[in-house]
Amino acid sequence: xxxxxxxRLMQAMFVILAMTIIVFIGVSVIGNPVDILINPDxxxxxxxxxxxxYGLDQPLWMQYLLFLKGLLQGDFGNSFVYGRPALGLILExxxxxxxxxxxxxxxxxxxxxxxxxxxxLYPNRISSKLIMSGSILGFSLPTxxxxxxxxxxxxVELGWLPTNGxxxxxxxxxxxxxxxxxxxxxxLLLPAxxxxxxxxxxxxxxxxxxxxxxxxxxxxxxxxxxxxxxQRVIAVxxxxxxxxxxxxxIGLEFGSLIxxxxxxxSIFAWPGMGxxxxxxxxxxxxxxxxxxxxxxxxxxxxxxFIIDVCYTILDPRVRLDAKA
Amino acid sequence: xxxxxNPDTATLLPEPSRLAKGISxxxxxxxxxIGLIVLLIICCLALFAPWISPxxxxxxxxxxxxxxxxxxxxxxxxxxxxQLGTDSQGRDILSGxxxxxxxxxxxxxxxxxxxAIIGTTxxxxxxxMGRRTETVIMRLVDLQLSFPTILMALMMLAILxxxxxxxxxxxxxxxxxxxxxxxxxxxxxxxxxxxIEAARMMRLPGWRILFRHLLPNCLAPVIVIATMQVARxxxxxxxxxxxxxxxxxxxxxxxxxxxxxxxxxxxxxxxxSFFPGIALLVTIVAINLVGDxxxxxxxxxxxx
Numbered sequence: 001x002x003x004x005x006x007x008r009l010m011q012a013m014f015v016i017l018a019m020t021i022i023v024f025i026g027v028s029v030i031g032n033p034v035d036i037l038i039n040p041d042x043x044x045x046x047x048x049x050x051x052x053x054y055g056l057d058q059p060l061w062m063q064y065l066l067f068l069k070g071l072l073q074g075d076f077g078n079s080f081v082y083g084r085p086a087l088g089l090i091l092e093x094x095x096x097x098x099x100x101x102x103x104x105x106x107x108x109x110x111x112x113x114x115x116x117x118x119x120x121l122y123p124n125r126i127s128s129k130l131i132m133s134g135s136i137l138g139f140s141l142p143t144x145x146x147x148x149x150x151x152x153x154x155x156v157e158l159g160w161l162p163t164n165g166x167x168x169x170x171x172x173x174x175x176x177x178x179x180x181x182x183x184x185x186x187x188l189l190l191p192a193x194x195x196x197x198x199x200x201x202x203x204x205x206x207x208x209x210x211x212x213x214x215x216x217x218x219x220x221x222x223x224x225x226x227x228x229x230x231q232r233v234i235a236v237x238x239x240x241x242x243x244x245x246x247x248x249x250i251g252l253e254f255g256s257l258i259x260x261x262x263x264x265x266s267i268f269a270w271p272g273m274g275x276x277x278x279x280x281x282x283x284x285x286x287x288x289x290x291x292x293x294x295x296x297x298x299x300x301x302x303x304x305f306i307i308d309v310c311y312t313i314l315d316p317r318v319r320l321d322a323k324a
Numbered sequence: 325x326x327x328x329x330n331p332d333t334a335t336l337l338p339e340p341s342r343l344a345k346g347i348s349x350x351x352x353x354x355x356x357x358i359g360l361i362v363l364l365i366i367c368c369l370a371l372f373a374p375w376i377s378p379x380x381x382x383x384x385x386x387x388x389x390x391x392x393x394x395x396x397x398x399x400x401x402x403x404x405x406x407q408l409g410t411d412s413q414g415r416d417i418l419s420g421x422x423x424x425x426x427x428x429x430x431x432x433x434x435x436x437x438x439x440a441i442i443g444t445t446x447x448x449x450x451x452x453m454g455r456r457t458e459t460v461i462m463r464l465v466d467l468q469l470s471f472p473t474i475l476m477a478l479m480m481l482a483i484l485x486x487x488x489x490x491x492x493x494x495x496x497x498x499x500x501x502x503x504x505x506x507x508x509x510x511x512x513x514x515x516x517x518x519x520i521e522a523a524r525m526m527r528l529p530g531w532r533i534l535f536r537h538l539l540p541n542c543l544a545p546v547i548v549i550a551t552m553q554v555a556r557x558x559x560x561x562x563x564x565x566x567x568x569x570x571x572x573x574x575x576x577x578x579x580x581x582x583x584x585x586x587x588x589x590x591x592x593x594x595x596x597s598f599f600p601g602i603a604l605l606v607t608i609v610a611i612n613l614v615g616d617x618x619x620x621x622x623x624x625x626x627x628x
Binding site: 015018019023026027133136137139140141142143144145148149151152155156163255256259260262263266267277278281282289293296297300301304 | 355467470471472474475478479480481482483486555559562563566567568569579582585586589590594597598601604605608609612613616
């Protein structure tokens with residue numbers, strides 16, 4: 001197992017390296033940084049000074065090595081807009097995004113798992129069919145539009161919940177959290193539900209599909225034949241075998257929740273990373289864009305790695321070596 | 325249809341009876357039938373938008389800023405009735421939706437189709453050539469699929485810049501890998517079957533086996549994915565336009581219309597965002613219903 005983990009680790013490193021090349025080529029070669037960095041009215045001497053300052057007069061491979069060096073030191077340069085280190089800006093906003101994503105994931109599990117379980121165990125009931133149709137709707141509803149409608153109903157019409165921002169935060173371990181204050185919690189509710197909608201449908205459908213796969217298995221029939229109570233059959237034999245795929249997907253989806261929070265954050269003016277990246281793309285704030293992209297690459301590679309390792313530990317049938 | 329003396333086409337097309345059976349299978353689900361009908365109506369509306377919409381929402385000359393933000397059912401000075409109201413520039417929302425549907429469908433179909441061609445070719449090559457080619461292609465696919473679509477799309481837009489064309493490119497780059505993975509998996513199974521062996525025995529050239537024998541038998545999953553992908557692409561285009569990375573303000577797509585209505589939502593002017601969203605939702609649901617049914621009908625496990 002150790003060899004396969006080391007091998008996986010090397011693959012992960014390779015992915016990160018490949019992505020640095022892609023991002024570097026994309027940002028430095030396709031999008032010409034000189035145009036972005038330099039005021040078009042600048043004279044020749046000024047141009048040359050700026051080009052030399054950012055190392056843009058170096059050959060490409062040299063620029064790439066400098067880029068890598070900066071990366072390893074966490075130095076992406078200063079944001080053009082804020083005039084502060086790009087990585088710092090992003091890390092500052094990371095807790096807000098994490099808080100939103102974790103809450104959304106919690107909501108998706110709390111609603112998705114039981115509903116999917118119910119629809120899977122009693123597939124012929126009308127309520128199950130309603131649940132499944134609802135999940136198609138959940139898949140189809142554009143997240144951003146649902147966000148607007150939530151604002152319209154709960155903020156504008158009913159006036160129950162605030163529309164934007166994090167509200168007052170409380171500090172724990174030097175980081176600001178919204179969920180620790182009552183007002184912050186109220187601010188968190190709408191965005192979290194909005195972000196959770198798609199994932200709830202996903203978990204629901206997955207759980208249902210999993211149940212229908214597990215139920216006809218011999219070990220379930222055997223457990224029933226042994227005369228075990230139905231609750232026990234389901235709680236022990238069905239659920240246990242259902243958990244591996246569902247947990248994997250939940251792990252994978254956490255990453256995509258963070259990526260998708262871009263949309264929700266923009267609607268609810270939630271001051272997280274996603275809002276920052278959209279603003280940065282609109283303002284061509286290159287250092288922040290690069291820092292965000294590399295952050296996300298790292299996050300996804302680490303997540304995938306953890307899931308793969310968990311897989312080998314949880315399920316002895318899965319051998320990473322066999323897959324390679 | 326099929327010329328059975330020609331070894332190339334003998335395996336190509338399903339028997340007419342199978343096709344007929346598939347079609348009748350499809351319509352056995354009322355939801356799918358409704359979805360298909362609604363989808364056809366939407367396509368017609370989009371296609372004939374210039375002739376049926378009350379005004380050309382992209383022609384700034386026709387817009388009257390004095391008619392801005394009128395509620396649904398209001399009448400303009402020229403006697404034109406704004407059935408669904410107007411946006412802040414005095415643009416008729418109904419016309420905006422009809423024209424917006426054109427953009428949405430075009431972006432969705434174009435990107436899904438291009439991604440399908442690239443992904444299918446890559447998947448076929450990977451399965452048929454094996455060895456190096458397969459390793460390189462599949463590594464690329466793995467790399468791509470380990471990141472969510474929206475992140476890939478954002479990355480591409482950060483590099484390429486804003487605009488509808490770039491959104492299409494971003495969607496193609498973000499989606500091709502799904503096809504490649506599925507087609508490879510299907511092709512790996514098909515490759516071992518007798519008809520491929522027979523074609524090899526007849527010493528047909530490789531490309532011919534690949535595209536005329538292997539490809540047609542791997543198409544079922546491609547069709548299903550492509551249908552779903554159109555819906556996803558439409559949703560993503562709208563999302564990206566909403567974020568201000570796609571369509572321009574003067575030629576709004578559905579996402580952009582919703583976005584322009586966002587700021588007025590808080591003051592109770594709901595229609596600018598509400599109606600385009602409904603149009604978007606109906607389109608996506610209709611496509612998903614059709615795709616869902618297609619998956620059931622085309623799935624060989626359900627054939628018997």
